[in-house]
Amino acid sequence: MPLPTTVVFDLGGVLIDWDPRYAYRQLGGTDEQIEHFLEHVATSEWNRGFDAGKPFAEGIAERSKEFPEHAEWIEAWWSRWPDMLGGAIDGTVDLFRELKEAGTPVYALTNWSAETFPIAQERFDFLGWFDGIVVSGEVEKAKPDADIFEHLVEDFSIEPASAVFIDDSAPNVATARRLGFHGIDFTTPAALRADLVRLGLPVAEAPPADE
Structure with missing residues (x-):
């Protein structure tokens, strides 16, 4: 792979x-x-x-x-x-920023109501950094169903074998792997950083010294 x-x-x-x-x-x-x-x-x-x-x-x-x-x-x-809504999970946002600054295409696939997603968009500026977002409430399909992953692939011409999918839900990650994605079960930002480094993605092995 x-x-x-x-x-x-x-x-x-x-x-x-x-x-x-x-x-x-x-x-x-x-x-x-x-x-x-x-x-x-x-x-x-x-x-x-x-x-x-x-x-x-x-x-x-x-x-x-x-x-x-x-x-x-x-x-x-x-x-x-x-x-x-709590706050942003800062360590993961830091990784997102590093990927974007390195020119990595970054997308979101979220289970979220179409009625409440605008509230999050107003609160979290980084939601505007994505190259594309699939919101389950907008397409009326939700993870872990494969159909919503197919929306992502078709809408943004993503090749699953060349993409890593990160989620805190094991069933969602299992569907992604079955469809050919590299799947990561999210636990902590530090563990995610190590996983992304292992996969050769352009993030630092450790957070910058001032964090």
């Missing part, structure tokens, strides 16, 4: 810290209450519906009817969504 010359980043959990717990702590929820809500009400599968293009108004209305006792917190999934 040839060494990659193109990099594809996931966003949430890799370049951007997103966690609904931030919003529900602000609403006064205890850790126990929040974890129960996320496990049984605002589940990952429910949220994936928004990533795949379902309107927030529709999804929230349906879930509030099913769990009326949690209606206030369910509605907050939309009204308090900006509070779920």
Whole structure:
């Protein structure tokens, strides 16, 4: 397999810290209450519906009817969504910057609602650095389905064998590898740096001395 010359980043959990717990702590929820809500009400599968293009108004209305006792917190999934955004994951943004400065083509493939992605774009300037972004909510297909990877390949003429795909979700990385990408399971910026160096991409072996 040839060494990659193109990099594809996931966003949430890799370049951007997103966690609904931030919003529900602000609403006064205890850790126990929040974890129960996320496990049984605002589940990952429910949220994936928004990533795949379902309107927030529709999804929230349906879930509030099913769990009326949690209606206030369910509605907050939309009204308090900006509070779920943490900051940038600086070490990964540093790697992104190094790749761009070296002239490496860099793309993003993200599971993100089309309704909330503009909020992130306003908050994080580096989202404007990409050569192209595929947003799941816009194409109405979400990882780990192969279809969204095919959007990326076709829209931007990417050859999977020449690209590395970085994601914090093992199923997403598994799909990428099956389709011929170099796949990296993201854990920390330091580990990612070592992986990119190993693959011959133009990033420093260690952060600059002033970091």
